[in-house]
Amino acid sequence: MTGLAGIIAGDTAISTVGKESAGLTYRGYNITYLVDHANFESVAYLLLYNKLPAPEELNLYQKKLMSLRRLPEKLLILLKAIPQTANPMDVLRTGVSMLGILEPETPESIDKLVAILPVILLTWYQGQEVTNAQITTADYFLYGLNELRVKPSDPLFSKALDASLILYAEHEFNASTFAARITASTLSDVYSCITTAIGTLRGPLHGGANEEAMKLIQQFDEPDQVEAGIKRMLSEKKLIMGFGHRVYINGDPRSPIVKDLARQLSEKVGKQKLFAIAEIIENTMWTEKKIYPNLDFYSALVYHCIGIPTSFFTPLFVVSRITGWLAHVIEQRSNNKLIRPLANYIGPEPRQI
Amino acid sequence: MTGLAGIIAGDTAISTVGKESAGLTYRGYNITYLVDHANFESVAYLLLYNKLPAPEELNLYQKKLMSLRRLPEKLLILLKAIPQTANPMDVLRTGVSMLGILEPETPESIDKLVAILPVILLTWYQGQEVTNAQITTADYFLYGLNELRVKPSDPLFSKALDASLILYAEHEFNASTFAARITASTLSDVYSCITTAIGTLRGPLHGGANEEAMKLIQQFDEPDQVEAGIKRMLSEKKLIMGFGHRVYINGDPRSPIVKDLARQLSEKVGKQKLFAIAEIIENTMWTEKKIYPNLDFYSALVYHCIGIPTSFFTPLFVVSRITGWLAHVIEQRSNNKLIRPLANYIGPEPRQI
Numbered sequence: 146m147t148g149l150a151g152i153i154a155g156d157t158a159i160s161t162v163g164k165e166s167a168g169l170t171y172r173g174y175n176i177t178y179l180v181d182h183a184n185f186e187s188v189a190y191l192l193l194y195n196k197l198p199a200p201e202e203l204n205l206y207q208k209k210l211m212s213l214r215r216l217p218e219k220l221l222i223l224l225k226a227i228p229q230t231a232n233p234m235d236v237l238r239t240g241v242s243m244l245g246i247l248e249p250e251t252p253e254s255i256d257k258l259v260a261i262l263p264v265i266l267l268t269w270y271q272g273q274e275v276t277n278a279q280i281t282t283a284d285y286f287l288y289g290l291n292e293l294r295v296k297p298s299d300p301l302f303s304k305a306l307d308a309s310l311i312l313y314a315e316h317e318f319n320a321s322t323f324a325a326r327i328t329a330s331t332l333s334d335v336y337s338c339i340t341t342a343i344g345t346l347r348g349p350l351h352g353g354a355n356e357e358a359m360k361l362i363q364q365f366d367e368p369d370q371v372e373a374g375i376k377r378m379l380s381e382k383k384l385i386m387g388f389g390h391r392v393y394i395n396g397d398p399r400s401p402i403v404k405d406l407a408r409q410l411s412e413k414v415g416k417q418k419l420f421a422i423a424e425i426i427e428n429t430m431w432t433e434k435k436i437y438p439n440l441d442f443y444s445a446l447v448y449h450c451i452g453i454p455t456s457f458f459t460p461l462f463v464v465s466r467i468t469g470w471l472a473h474v475i476e477q478r479s480n481n482k483l484i485r486p487l488a489n490y491i492g493p494e495p496r497q498i
Numbered sequence: 499m500t501g502l503a504g505i506i507a508g509d510t511a512i513s514t515v516g517k518e519s520a521g522l523t524y525r526g527y528n529i530t531y532l533v534d535h536a537n538f539e540s541v542a543y544l545l546l547y548n549k550l551p552a553p554e555e556l557n558l559y560q561k562k563l564m565s566l567r568r569l570p571e572k573l574l575i576l577l578k579a580i581p582q583t584a585n586p587m588d589v590l591r592t593g594v595s596m597l598g599i600l601e602p603e604t605p606e607s608i609d610k611l612v613a614i615l616p617v618i619l620l621t622w623y624q625g626q627e628v629t630n631a632q633i634t635t636a637d638y639f640l641y642g643l644n645e646l647r648v649k650p651s652d653p654l655f656s657k658a659l660d661a662s663l664i665l666y667a668e669h670e671f672n673a674s675t676f677a678a679r680i681t682a683s684t685l686s687d688v689y690s691c692i693t694t695a696i697g698t699l700r701g702p703l704h705g706g707a708n709e710e711a712m713k714l715i716q717q718f719d720e721p722d723q724v725e726a727g728i729k730r731m732l733s734e735k736k737l738i739m740g741f742g743h744r745v746y747i748n749g750d751p752r753s754p755i756v757k758d759l760a761r762q763l764s765e766k767v768g769k770q771k772l773f774a775i776a777e778i779i780e781n782t783m784w785t786e787k788k789i790y791p792n793l794d795f796y797s798a799l800v801y802h803c804i805g806i807p808t809s810f811f812t813p814l815f816v817v818s819r820i821t822g823w824l825a826h827v828i829e830q831r832s833n834n835k836l837i838r839p840l841a842n843y844i845g846p847e848p849r850q851i
Contacts, residue, residue, distance in 0.1 A: 147507070147835070148508075148509055148683065148835035148836050148837045148838060149837050149838065149839035150835075150838065150839075151840060152505065152507075152839045152840065153839065153840050153841065153842045154500070154502055154505075154839035154840065154841065155500055155501075155683065155841055155842065156841065156842045156843075156844045157841040157842070157843060157844065157845065158843070158844050158845030158846070159845060160845070161845070162841075164843055169850055170845075171553070172845055172846060173847060173848055173849040174845035174846060174848075176851060179620075183504070193754070195830040202583075206740055207520035208556050219579055221578060223579075223596075225573055226575070226576075227599055232568075232599070232602070233597045233601045234690075235595070235598050235689070236599070238595050238598075238690065238693060239595040239596050239599060241597075242588070242592040242595045242693065242697075243576075243592050245591075245592075246580055246581070246584045246587050246588045246589070246592060248583070249585070256734075259689060265691070310806075311579050314806060317840075317841050318838065318839050318840060318841040319838060320578060320680050320681075320683060320684050320836060320837055320838050321684075322681060323837070323838070323839060324680040324694060327673050327676060327677040327698055328673075328677055328694070328697050328698040328701070329700075330501065330703070331673050331674075331698055331699070331700070331701025331702070331703045331704035332699060332701040332702050332703050332706075332736035333697055333700040333701035333704075334700070336588070337587075337588075337697025337698065337700050338697070339619075340595065340693055340694070340697050341677060341681070341693070341694040341697050341698060342590060343690075344595075344681050344686055344689075344690025344693050344694050345680055345681040345684055345686060345690065346686075347684070347686040347687070347690050348681070348683075348684025348685040348690075349681070349684070349685050350515060350684045350685050350764050350836050351684035351686075352675075352684075353684070353835070367622075391836070391838055392840070410584075411821075416778050418831065425778050432564060436661070482500070482503075483500065483501050483557055483673060483703050483704070483744070484501045484502055484676070484722075485501060485503065485671065485672060485673050485676070485744055485745075486502035486503075486505045486506065486507035486671050486676060487504065487505065487507065487671060487745070488506065488507065488508055488509065488510040488515075488670050488671040489506045489508070489509045489510070489603070489672070490509075490510060490511070490513075490514050490517055491509045491510065492510065492511030492512060492513070492514070492525055492526060493511070493525060493526035494526060495523055495526055495527075495528060496527060497527070497531060
């Protein structure tokens with residue numbers, strides 16, 4: 146099983162991952178620049194329409210997304226029928242699949258999918274349709290999460306969640322994106338492509354890593370237990386989630402950005418001890434294994450400080466990555482060839498009973 | 499876009515496709531041998547449990563599959579709520595995704611998925627749960643299809659459908675199977691893997707081809723129109739579905755088997771003219787382009803003669819291929835490595851606004 150490591154499976158003009166001296170760019174824009182100068186909706190527009198929107202274009206696009214936050218009646222009924230014990234990724238996968246039945250693909254489906262994912266998630270979570278007039282996806286999510294709960298929203302929360310959505314939006318031929326491109330390559334519909342991507346992101350070796358990173362951090366009560374604990378896990382060959390990346394050799398360029406946000410948030414909400422624990426994990430992984438944290442590690446802490454339940458970390462990845470997936474579906478369709486590799490046969494020789 | 503053509507993406511012990519002098523084998527058994535000596539359930543057992551079952555094992559396995567033809571209450575409600583105008587592939591994709599919520603994966607999920615797909619499809623189609631005591635999948639399907647409709651079943655119908663299910667069961671790293679393996683490679687659950695596969699098979703360049711082949715055959719009213727019609731389509735660069743295959747150079751070994759069944763069935767039901775039309779299409783494609791028919795071409799005619807609606811052709815592919823998909827998920831998990839290729843970047847150089 147090579148896992149296609151190091152194999153170039155096709156062309157893309159959407160992002161660079163680990164390209165020398167470019168770091169991570171979306172359509173040529175460095176992610177640090179985008180976090181400083183754009184928001185999630187303008188990045189969605191950039192990925193899907195291939196330019197950063199002017200202020201008036203962004204305004205119109207945000208209004209459009211707001212207007213698309215509507216669930217068909219039968220999807221609302223379905224979401225209410227799904228038990229609260231369900232895996233939220235299964236809820237998203239099923240919700241998107243059902244939406245594909247109720248609203249078969251049209252050109253509008255692209256923007257609809259960007260708008261609707263947080264609505265599906267929060268409506269199931271709250272047991273009622275979550276409609277509100279928040280302009281940004283980040284604010285809609287924070288509002289919808291807390292509507293029937295406590296915790297007031299905070300500008301730093303909005304900013305951190307928005308930045309995290311930018312950073313998770315796109316990452317070249319990662320497993321979920323590449324799987325979605327295979328689905329697109331048979332000329333299937335966009336809902337099938339996104340259903341594929343959600344189911345693929347769901348695994349702990351992919352999107353599930355941020356949830357696992359949070360569980361890792363929460364294992365420790367005190368910073369002084371961490372170094373020995375991590376060393377023990379390493380000696381027991383346990384997988385430490387949130388570290389390393391197949392493509393980035395010299396560290397994940399997204400990590401310092403979320404780390405800084407995690408530091409600010411942990412101070413704001415009085416969780417400095419958790420931040421200290423995370424930092425010792427990072428340092429121990431470096432001294433022991435020379436492995437850097439990836440985006441998932443400090444993102445977990447960011448979400449936790451904002452008050453997001455751990456089971457929503459991977460679904461938030463979906464809320465963001467939907468934009469990259471859709472950009473790749475569009476790109477695959479624009480110059481399509483069926484993706485169909487070969488296998489090396491290692492089974493039995495021809496036989497009869 | 500290379501489509502990974504000619505690239506070996508991993509090992510498999512499940513089937514050979516186009517391996518010199520082996521043709522198509524499932525775990526070493528040639529498909530012609532299996533059509534003559536096995537039925538669909540024994541082939542499912544072979545693929546999933548790595549041996550052809552002895553008669554008593556087959557008997558027990560068929561009883562087990564029969565006992566698993568039960569829908570959870572909430573899935574039944576969902577299926578009844580899905581409009582009859584839906585694409586049946588969307589129904590299967592959504593049904594499997596919902597089943598993954600209601601019955602999260604256990605070791606039994608493998609056999610459950612083999613048993614439940616025709617139940618999902620027919621229950622939606624009939625608007626009520628289709629329960630019956632037919633032993634084989636082919637008979638269950640024929641019974642469920644006709645229960646509220648007309649058309650009595652016929653031994654030749656059962657035999658032909660069963661043979662078709664054997665022939666569609668497994669085909670190495672085709673697009674849907676490879677996509678399912680990517681989903682499996684993140685360690686996601688089996689329902690996500692199968693949801694991926696269904697959405698990928700749905701496209702007209704993959705599973706949808708048998709439906710397109712039927713539409714092609716039905717375009718012609720009389721055999722004497724066919725040759726000129728096909729030549730015209732070729733000169734207009736129209737895609738002729740049901741012909742050619744990326745992997746088989748010297749013809750699809752499954753095609754002669756279904757062609758023979760199509761001939762027998764067309765005589766039985768008095769559709770000799772359609773068979774004659776199909777044969778002229780085949781001959782014209784050969785003289786004009788030197789391209790052979792693939793499995794989809796005569797399978798379309800087999801299904802049509804049995805009285806199966808064209809929109810069920812690709813879903814029947816799912817009912818069969820679920821066995822191959824599951825075998826590949828099990829194989830991927832047994833020696834897993836995340837499937838994550840690279841892309842060749844062809845986008846803009848680093849820029850700022």
